[in-house]
Every structure is written in structure tokens, then in C-alpha cells.
Amino acid sequence: MDSTVRNRAPGPTDPPQTVARTGPRWDRRATELLARSVQVTDRGAQLATAEFADWLAERRREHDFGVRRIDFADLKGWNFLRPTGNLTHQSGRFFTVEGLRVRTSAGFFPEWRQPIIRQPEVGILGILVKEIDGVLHFLMQAKMEPGNPNLLQLSPTVQATRSNYTGVHRGAPVRYVEYFAGSRRGRVLADVLQSEHGSWFYRKHNRNMIVETSDDVPPHPDFCWLTLGQLHELLSRDNTVNMDSRTVLSCLPSLMEQPDSRLALTPDAEVLSWLTEHRSTHDWTIETVPLAGLPGWHRTEREITREDGRFFDVVAVAVEAGSREVPSWTQPLIEPHGEGVTAFLVHEFDGVPHVLVHARMEGGLPLVVEMAPTVQCVPANYSEDKRPRYMDEVLAAPPARVRYSAVHAEEGGRFRNAVSRYLLVEADDTLAAEPPPPEYAWLSVRQLERLTSAGLSVNVQARTLLACLRSVARPV
């Protein structure tokens, strides 16, 4: 778009060489506005933080959603295609459930197959922000997603696939999308591609955007303006801020431009080298394969499940709403077995906050290896003698060392009851003094932020934890 460069066409009185003007590459004003917004925790322009639960409950009553498990045979428009057995919508749109085969020279398992969701479109996850009464506010939506345990959570302003917003589905236009993809686009604070769950999605990535406007934005009852401080308060509540909101918030510019952001345990060149090393020392061949006949998996009338009961099922649901605005539909979902644990060990080295990052391989990630939390697992999947590294340290941490703890759900449009306890746990001096195993490294929070801003390097669970970590950070 022409708006991406600040060239103007020469006017009659402009000599050409004076037209294009340089400016600062970084936007100090945004940093200052964000720093002010983060301080406003009790009351925003639209409502007090104490009133938020009532507002969300009101939206829930208004729409009166219901979701129930159904047989695959009761899905409308979805079929297991022959001969692949892939679960597909008759329109060719939305997404498909296929098989994935991973062969690798890394890890305990040289080969495995599993169901996976394939959705090649890049969607927009966008938060609109606006200065109101001198404070930056974020326009958040109360949005129902069938897989969320409580259905309604706080989502970004816009959460849309390209089919949604270009009108291929012929549904209602996506509200406010013109601020992100259309003619009214405002000033970009962040706009970067980020991966989503590499265990359940095949190479899925979305565009994470934060855009500032000075327009009069028309209100809508399902939307609410909140300060960054209010969002940080809400991030401490279970099942309130959805995954899409958390990943977009993680892309905000850093608020940590104090002098010690220039110090870290490991220089930036070595951090990038460590990621490069783990992206290139193993061979892997990753391909989609037919869903039918995956070894270890079988299909019943109601689910695709493993014979040993581990990992997850593919299921189907019907969604109904009491309000006229929201239509009914059916769709497949992935339902994991058991609550996950997702945690960073954190530690201050010379007063500089660091997190212990895991270079983790996930078969569906666009670049296969990304930076992940110290611990990311469902404990029930592991026997006593094969515990994931650092899981016991995290689960056994005394309360005084737990700096953050809340339960969050993953993408409720594709995953059912996929909840994890997200934790930030202080590592003690002994653990922090030990050299970690090769696939782990201590990064400063500022380094994690920088890699997040670059895109496709930090996985979605680590991005949630980054957003949570900022929500409990000391003011700077």
C-alpha cells in the first residue's frame, strides 16, 4: 500500500528532491503511550475493572450460547472424503483434518503419525488501539468460541480468516476489519506473522496486528475499550483473555527500554546461533498423509482417538445461540486429554530478568523449531520414569517462588477444553547456576521480546507467557 512509505507525489510548488523525508526508525511516542496505559489498572474510559465480569456475563446472557458433542454423522457439510479419510467441508473452505507423518533424526521417536488440522489461509488477529482521554485503550471483543470451557472470552478486535474478511463465505462483513486490511488502516504498532500450535496445526500462521487510529470508532455492544493496565489485570484471571488476544499482546513493542536492557547472560549473536543450531542439526521429513489408517489411531462414530488413550481426540460439536445475530453451525474440534502445564523458569542475573527457553521441535511449525517455554506438556501423558525436563521443578515449586499462575485455554475455534496452567516460577540460585542442557538457554526478557517481534521464532505458548510476564513486571 502507498501508506507504507511516506513518499508523496510532488506537488506544483515542491521541488522533487525535497519531497521524501526521513524520520526516526522507532516510535518513542508509542512507547510512552503504552507506558502510561499500563499504569491505568482500575478504571478505563468505558468501565471499571471491577465491572468487567458483569459486562462479560451480560454479553453471555444476551447471546445464550450452547455447544454439545455430536456424532460425526451429524456434522452438516463435513465428510470423510474417500479414499484419504480426510475430514473436509464440502465448500472446500474452513479447514481439513488430515494425517501428518514426521520422520526425524532428533528425539526419542524417529517416526510418528497423527491427525493434524490444515488451514492454509493466513488470518488476521488485530487489536485496534486509540488514545481516549490521553490514555491508550484497546478495543476488545466478547467472543464465543465453541471449544472454550466457558465459551465467551475476550478476543482481539478482529479475528478473521481471509475467507471471512474478503467475503468468500458470504457471511456478515467482519466488524472493524477496515482498520487492518482496508482503506482506513491506521498507524501500525505491530504487524508480524506468528505460528500457532505446532502439535495440532500444519504450518499454520496468522498475521498479528496492533493498529492505532484517531477516528471516531462506532461502538458495538460486544466490544469494550480497555487500558493495557486493565488487560494485565484480566490476564491474571482464569479463562478470560483468549489465546488470540494473548499472542497479539505479546507483539507489543517492549516497555523495557531502561539501560539494563543492554545486558544479558548471552550475547544476541550467540542466542540467534543457538536457535540456528537447533534448526539445522537434525534432519526431518514432514508430510501430510491420509487421515485414514494412521497407526495407533482409530475412528468411532464420535471420535478419532488413540488406542492407548494418550494425547488427544478429534471430535464434533453443534453450536447454537439464543440471539438472532449469531447463526448455528457444526464443526470438528481437537480435544486434548488432561490439563497442560506451561511454564517459564525465571531468574534475575545481575538484576536483569531472564527466562529459561527451550529450543523445541514441533512437527507442524512452519520452521519446525521455535523457542518454547521451559516446560510445555500434559503431565498425564508421561509415566513416572519419563518425566519432561524441569516439570518436577515447576510443579514442586513452593508458593513463594510462583510469580504468576492462571489457567488459559488455547484457540477455542479449533480446540475443545484445551486448557493449561500457565506458570512463571523463580528458579533458585543453584538451578540458575547450573549450565542448562544444550536445548535450553537463559535469555533476557528483552531478548525474548526482540525474537517475538521478528516473528516465527517464539511459539504461541511462550508468547502467552511473555504477555503474562509483562502483566506482572515491575513498573519501569
Added chain:
Amino acid sequence: MDSTVRNRAPGPTDPPQTVARTGPRWDRRATELLARSVQVTDRGAQLATAEFADWLAERRREHDFGVRRIDFADLKGWNFLRPTGNLTHQSGRFFTVEGLRVRTSAGFFPEWRQPIIRQPEVGILGILVKEIDGVLHFLMQAKMEPGNPNLLQLSPTVQATRSNYTGVHRGAPVRYVEYFAGSRRGRVLADVLQSEHGSWFYRKHNRNMIVETSDDVPPHPDFCWLTLGQLHELLSRDNTVNMDSRTVLSCLPSLMEQPDSRLALTPDAEVLSWLTEHRSTHDWTIETVPLAGLPGWHRTEREITREDGRFFDVVAVAVEAGSREVPSWTQPLIEPHGEGVTAFLVHEFDGVPHVLVHARMEGGLPLVVEMAPTVQCVPANYSEDKRPRYMDEVLAAPPARVRYSAVHAEEGGRFRNAVSRYLLVEADDTLAAEPPPPEYAWLSVRQLERLTSAGLSVNVQARTLLACLRSVARPV
């Protein structure tokens, strides 16, 4: 590896909390050493720049290489597999020639098929550097590659696939690889994944490394220590510095840390947004397909070629050497039709150097769209009425506006006589004042350097031009 973090195990007299120490995230010493090395243009520790051509000619006489075109039937160990027709080595190693199908909503051509090289391994391209007599020197190799027009060019210290350096081929060990992948690894100046030619390779990317050592490095007659200033001199010569060297040099830390590196025509957030936009506004489905039966292509005894004579052929060669050190072999190569033109339009806005970058889609790139030169084409492929944007401006530029011009070859291990004229051409004030089309944007050189350092964002042709641009930059 443990060497990637500066934790140490606690010793008997170290209290744990004092063990791990932070330090600066950026390495000023490397910047200063590079700035000094770039000034040394006439004579390095090993030889004078004027002696280089004789040194290279001597290496050529020593090995006495010969390369000749052969029929496919005369390839040894290579076969067209049935039923796909894919050209494959019987060991399953090296690479394969397959078909690629691209379907896209972008551009003039909604679908096309073509031959493509598939080589899933990530290789190492590494330059070893060392301070000699107070000046940083780069260890470069005189290496024969069968596709280079003059066979022998200057390559990085190490240029190896993982099969090479892990010994799967059971060939000779790769000289000096222990400084990059083994126990002797030194201090990392750069280590990042970079894509290669997206028109001819399927998702190929290599690890680009620059590593500093203080060891006594054993000499070898095919290797030569050169200063960065000497390398910059050699970059102005035709067909001398090979593609692998050029891409590794492009990953060097910036030498442009003067104050005006903080100014640019477009803020960094908008630059990243522009790349994200072009990576996400179009759908594409890109798959490998059988080489046999690609529409518009046919196979003879000597080549796979297009009926209309455009683009490139797949051919076969036999390689022989007069010296006992180098074995003989046969292999396929891709041979493009005609010399290419690869150019950046450059312009100073408010004294800050900028380049006009093209967000370019190439079917084989890992993330499909990367930042590319203003012009990147083979003019012979285009009719008079369908000229690529800016090609005429570049080709018609008066000599006074040409800041750099030299002919370079692409990867000689896979491409035969794939040469382009690389150009840096000053845009006049009128052109610079016009808003460019949406898929073009003016980036400051510092912004292009930053995106190059991040990896997988700047294509290999643009990285060559970045190395060339630095070689003619004013001293800073």
C-alpha cells in the same frame, strides 16, 4: 551446546549466585575489528591484492579441472525413477530433480509447473576469521564448482552439506569444519539461516556462519587469508567471489553505526508490516509433483527443456581433475537461458542511503515472499510489451549513475553458467520522489542489513547486492 551460554558450573569457592554474569548484548570489539579490516585493501598478511589473480591461476593449474556436457544416460549412479520420472541418485543422497506446482491468487500466472531441485539438508556455509597482525583476516578457499563459467572461484572456508561433514558420504573429512560444527568452535559473529534461489530450489536454506578463532590454524595451499578490504576489492571483479561467499559476507554485522543509521524514510514497524502484508495477502498452494509430464516441458537425451525455449534446462555434466586430490564425478545441473540483470535502485534521502526493495514471490522460498532486488530477471525471457518494472530504468542508466557493476555466477554446484550482471544504479530525484508501486518500498541500507541478520527475509540476490553495496560504501 554449553558454549552458547556463559554459565559455568560453580567451583568450590564460588557461591552459586555469583557464577553467571551478564555482559553486553552486542559486540563492539567485532565492529571495530571489521572497520579496521575494511580499510586494508592493498595487502593482507598472506598476499597483496595484486598477487591474487596469480594465486588463483596457480590453484587452477595445480588441479587442471575439466567439465563437459554429457547425455543423461552417461550419468553414473543417477536415474530417472519410475513412475515419477524424478532424477535421483541411487544412494538417496545429494539432491533430486522433481517437479513443482504453484497455484496462486497473485500475479499474472494463477498456476504453473516447472522442474525444481530438492535438497532437504541444511548445509553450513562458514567463513573462519582471525586477527593476524592486528587485522581481521577471512580464510577463503579456491574451490572448483562445475557450473561456474571459469570453474574456480573464491568460496567460504567451509561449504558442506550435513552428509559431507558428518561423513555419511565416506569422503574425505571437510577441512576446518570443526571450527563451525565441532569442539573447536570459536566466537560467533553471525549464524543465521538464509534461503537460496527460490526459482530453482524447493525450500532450500543454509546456515550462514562467521566464526572468529584465536587458534593456530593449519595452512592449506587451496586456502588464503584475506582482509575484508581485499574481499571488497575482489567483489568488483567478474566471476571471482562465489555466491556462497557473497551470502555469508552479507550476514556480517553492520559497519554503519553512525547516528544517521537511526533515520529512514519508513519506520521499522512499517517496513516489517509491508513484508507481512505481502506474505499474507495472497493464497498459494505449492507442492512437489512428478518431474515426468510437466506441461510445456519435455525430456531429450541431453536435456529437460521448454518447448518455447524460455527459462532454463536441466542438463548433465562429467567433472574430471588432473590432480590426484580431487575425484571425478557426474551430476545434473540447471542451466538458465541468458544472462540475468540483478539491480538495486539506490538513492540518498536526507543523506541516508536507501535501496528500492521488491517484495517478491518465488515458489521455492521457505516463506514464499522475501525482499528482493528492484530488478531481478533474465531480459531475454520478456517480450517488448511485458518488461519487468524498473528494468528499462536500470538498463538505460547513464554510466555516471552506475555505482557498481560486475558479473557474478550463482551456486556453481547446482547451476551451470547462471550469470547475472549485478548493478547498483542511482535513481534520479524524479524517480525517487514518486511513490513506488505497492510491492516496492524504499528501505535504508541499515534496515536491509537488519532484516538480513534476522534470516529468511532477504533473498540471495539481494544479499549479494548488499555485500557489493558495502564494498563500495564510503568509509564510516
